[in-house]
Amino acid sequence: MEDFDKVVTFHTHYGALTFSRRYGKGCTLRPVPRSLSSSCGTAAYVNGDIAEEFIDDYVEGIYIKDGNGWKRIR
Numbered sequence: 001m002e003d004f005d006k007v008v009t010f011h012t013h014y015g016a017l018t019f020s021r022r023y024g025k026g027c028t029l030r031p032v033p034r035s036l037s038s039s040c041g042t043a044a045y046v047n048g049d050i051a052e053e054f055i056d057d058y059v060e061g062i063y064i065k066d067g068n069g070w071k072r073i074r
Contacts, residue, residue, distance in 0.1 A: 015058020
């Protein structure tokens with residue numbers, strides 16, 4: 001299993017699927033980590049920077065790995 005440094009949460013499953021298709025390789029959809037909460041329960045796990053073009057009204061939050069937890073950055 002790959003190790004990702006960012007988690008993106010969404011308001012809807014449609015938003016998660018759209019983000020994943022647009023982001024392409026390097027993005028994996030999985031359940032939201034237990035320590036976070038999300039409207040739809042699906043999160044995108046990514047590495048590196050996320051370009052503004054991928055952030056739309058469907059994005060609920062963006063979190064960066066902070067030790068063993070997650071810190072909200074957007």
